[in-house]
Amino acid sequence: DGGITQSPKYLFRKEGQNVTLSCEQNLNHDAMYWYRQDPGQGLRLIYYSQIVNDFQKGDIAEGYSVSREKKESFPLTVTSAQKNPTAFYLCASSNTAGNTEAFFGQGTRLTVV
Amino acid sequence: GENVEQHPSTLSVQEGDSAVIKCTYSDSASNYFPWYKQELGKRPQLIIDIRSNVGEKKDQRIAVTLNKTAKHFSLHITETQPEDSAVYFCAASKNAYKYIFGTGTRLKVLA
Numbered sequence A: 001d002g003g004i005t006q007s008p009k010y011l012f013r014k015e016g017q018n019v020t021l022s023c024e025q026n027l028n029h030d031a032m033y034w035y036r037q038d039p040g041q042g043l044r045l046i047y048y049s050q051i052v053n054d055f056q057k058g059d060i061a062e063g064y065s066v067s068r069e070k071k072e073s074f075p076l077t078v079t080s081a082q083k084n085p086t087a088f089y090l091c092a093s094s095n096t097a098g099n100t101e102a103f104f105g106q107g108t109r110l111t112v113v
Numbered sequence B: 001g002e003n004v005e006q007h008p009s010t011l012s013v014q015e016g017d018s019a020v021i022k023c024t025y026s027d028s029a030s031n032y033f034p035w036y037k038q039e040l041g042k043r044p045q046l047i048i049d050i051r052s053n054v055g056e057k058k059d060q061r062i063a064v065t066l067n068k069t070a071k072h073f074s075l076h077i078t079e080t081q082p083e084d085s086a087v088y089f090c091a092a093s094k095n096a097y098k099y100i101f102g103t104g105t106r107l108k109v110l111a
Helices: none
Strands: A004-007 A010-013 A019-025 A031-037 A043-051 A054-057 A064-066 A076-078 A087-094 A108-112 B004-007 B010-014 B019-025 B032-038 B045-051 B056-059 B062-067 B072-077 B086-094 B097-101 B105-110
Touching: A004 A087, A010 A019, A019 A031, A019 A087, A019 A108, A031 B097, A043 A064, A043 B097, A087 B097, B004 B086, B010 B019, B019 B086, B019 B105, B032 B062, B045 B056, B045 B062, B072 B086
Parallel strands: A010 A108, B010 B105
Antiparallel strands: A004 A019, A019 A076, A031 A043, A031 A087, A043 A054, A064 A076, A087 A108, B004 B019, B019 B072, B032 B045, B032 B086, B056 B062, B062 B072, B086 B097, B086 B105
């Protein structure tokens, strides 16, 4: 529901391993975003993109990478360089031409073990 | 860089009372201000929004006010009910792009 899907819902990773979180939307939205949510810190912007093959760093991009090869997809890779990767990750999309709100996926809870 | 401050971080009210959450934004170019409600373990969902050409907007028990000069906007919930208990986030954006969120307010409505 909501037209934006994240997978998996839960993900476990060993220290030192890279992991990729999936985000797909069928809303024909141009903009997509990745946020990290930690208790008491709200939603912090990791990366964002408005067009294919273009994206910008948010406030906490270190240790993360993204790609935007298709309008519908915006995968996030959490690299081994991210010092504290355990968190709840939310993907969102918006239609900037329509000036509408951001819609969120259901989130991926990443735990480093 | 852009910043949105949100207060209070927690808020407890008696059922039937009103709740007010306040946000301040730093980027004067921001022109769209949505409010989201997030229940435990779920995705944030829009409850109300306001654009910079409007000073106030209401939807049943929920209202939002915007003061562009002071760069403040607030969420007002009247006649609170237990199902209003959740975390609420404010956000600011320019032309509905690059949303910057506040740190959230955990609202508890006591029966």
